[in-house]
Amino acid sequence: xxxxxxxxxxxxxxxxxxxxxxxxxxxxxxxxxxxxxxxxxxxxxxxxxxxxxxxxxxxxxxxxxxxxxxxxxxxxxxxxxxxxxxxxxxxxxxxxxxxxxxxxxxxxxxxxxxxxxxxxxxxxxxxxxxxxxxxxxxxxxxxxxxxxxxxxxxxxxxxxxxxxxxxxxxxxxxxxxxxxxxxxxxxxxxxxxxxxxxxxxxxxxxxxxxxxxxxxxxxxxxxxxxxxxxxxxxxxxxxxxxxxxxxxxxxxxxxxxxxxxxxxxxxxxxxxxxxxxxxxxxxxxxxxxxxxxxxxxxxxxxxxxxxxxxxxxxxxxxxxxxxxxxxxxxxxxxxxxxxxxxxxxxxxxxxxxxxxxxxxxxxxxxxxxxxxxxxxxxx
Numbered sequence: 287x288x289x290x291x292x293x294x295x296x297x298x299x300x301x302x303x304x305x306x307x308x309x310x311x312x313x314x315x316x317x318x319x320x321x322x323x324x325x326x327x328x329x330x331x332x333x334x335x336x337x338x339x340x341x342x343x344x345x346x347x348x349x350x351x352x353x354x355x356x357x358x359x360x361x362x363x364x365x366x367x368x369x370x371x372x373x374x375x376x377x378x379x380x381x382x383x384x385x386x387x388x389x390x391x392x393x394x395x396x397x398x399x400x401x402x403x404x405x406x407x408x409x410x411x412x413x414x415x416x417x418x419x420x421x422x423x424x425x426x427x428x429x430x431x432x433x434x435x436x437x438x439x440x441x442x443x444x445x446x447x448x449x450x451x452x453x454x455x456x457x458x459x460x461x462x463x464x465x466x467x468x469x470x471x472x473x474x475x476x477x478x479x480x481x482x483x484x485x486x487x488x489x490x491x492x493x494x495x496x497x498x499x500x501x502x503x504x505x506x507x508x509x510x511x512x513x514x515x516x517x518x519x520x521x522x523x524x525x526x527x528x529x530x531x532x533x534x535x536x537x538x539x540x541x542x543x544x545x546x547x548x549x550x551x552x553x554x555x556x557x558x559x560x561x562x563x564x565x566x567x568x569x570x571x572x573x574x575x576x577x578x579x580x581x582x583x584x585x586x587x588x589x590x591x592x593x594x595x596x597x598x599x600x601x602x603x604x605x606x607x608x609x610x611x612x613x614x615x616x617x618x619x620x621x622x623x624x625x626x627x628x629x630x631x632x633x634x635x636x637x638x639x640x641x642x643x644x645x646x647x648x649x650x651x652x653x654x655x656x657x658x659x660x661x662x663x664x665x
Contacts, residue, residue: 299415300530301403302437302445303422305382306454308399309339312375313368315431324349324365329560331355331367336561338370342454352543354557372568375399378430379572385425389418394530398572400449402442404530416459423457439465441526446478465524469496479517482544483627487511496522539573540581541565542630548587552622555629559616562631563608575636576601580608582615583630591628594618601637608633 305311309327314320324344329335335355347362359365379398386393392404405418412418419436426434433455437448440462448458460468474493475485491510493499499522507515520526541562549555559582570576580602581595594615602608612631 297406298404298440299406300439300442300445301405301415301419301422302442302449303382303386303401303403303419303426304435304437304449304453305399305426306433306435307339307341307345308432309370309375310341310344311432312371312378314341316374320366320368324362326355326358326365326367327370328358328367329355329557330369331359335367336557336564338561338564340365352558352561354554370564370568372571375568376572378432381429382426382434385422385429388425389422392530392532394532395572398568402445402530416457419457423455441524442528442530443478443521443526444524447472447476450476462524466500469522469524470500472496474499477518477521479514479521482546484511484514537636538632538634539566539569539575539577539636540583540630540632541569542583542628544585544628545626548625548627550622550625555616555621555626556613558629559612559631560605560609562629563605563612566608566631566633567603567605570603570633573636575638576603577633577636578602579634580611580615581632581634582612582619583628583632584619584621584626585628586620587625587627589627592619597635601635602633 310325313325313327314323322343323341324347325341326337326344326349327339328337337349337351337353337355337358339351340349340358344358344362344365347365349358349361349365355367359367375398383393383395383401386401386403389410390403390405390408394402396402403422405412405415408418410418410421415438419438423434423436426432435449435453435456437445437450437458437460439445439448439460444460444465448460451458473495474480474488475482477496480488487510488494488499491502493502499518502519504516504519507519509515511518543558543562545558578599578601579595579597581593583591583593585591596611596615598611602611608631
């Protein structure tokens, strides 16, 4: 029954494009001496810093985003650290997005370096989504010198998974009649939407692959995973009715991370919170907005989750502003006394950044940031 009924709309043609190691690849593009070397974009390892992105050469040493820079340099002493250049990344991102618009108006950016495209109806009038993905990747490389990986399928969930399978510089297609058999043999940790905590909970239930997950009824999954259970029930059957949304009014922008290991190390927690604040700065820049309400989310080792929020008189848009308020909110939690497993920050009550009133206190910080950006790190 599942194999025959899993396709909700087999005629949709969805492409997920994901730029390969985007930030680090831009640095290697602009500075040829970095090519082929382990490059880390992020905070100064000699001070408080977190890895924002890293090249594939650095990933071979076990380095990944959100890792403290001090740990990254221990794993790879020869790594080359460089501070992020968000304006440069956005410049190339805009160029990539303009390439997407040559094919379809149905574009849903997820971040600076990835997006969904619905090419069911496309400007080239090409019936092959696979061929369109090949053309798009070629145009991105011709225009920017950077590679991108693509996933093609009939819904967003499968297209996203497909784009991760042959990275870097790869293209993978999941056809409608292949979906269920493909998902049956896929480890649940590879399912987009299944984080490390959920993966561990599934393992405790004997769920390690898609075929295991498919044995559970919707009622059982709802019992064990709440409202996410319905989502898991559908996706393991290849069902995903979410549409590619080209315009979306966002009420909030957030970023969170589940830690590899529970920790009560206040310095490590502070580094991660600053990393999340930097990610929010990037998102606010991309969306050209700012916000007045800051929310800190903390999940302790015992799975108790709390939030602390404050609304400011003036909107924030920089990582430093966000982090300063989060640091104040942190004092009202048990951080430092209880081990932490998840941290998150959200900025809400968004408005156009052009409406923000000038604040004189920001000027010294922005000047300092520009020097940091151009001169790099100093011991």
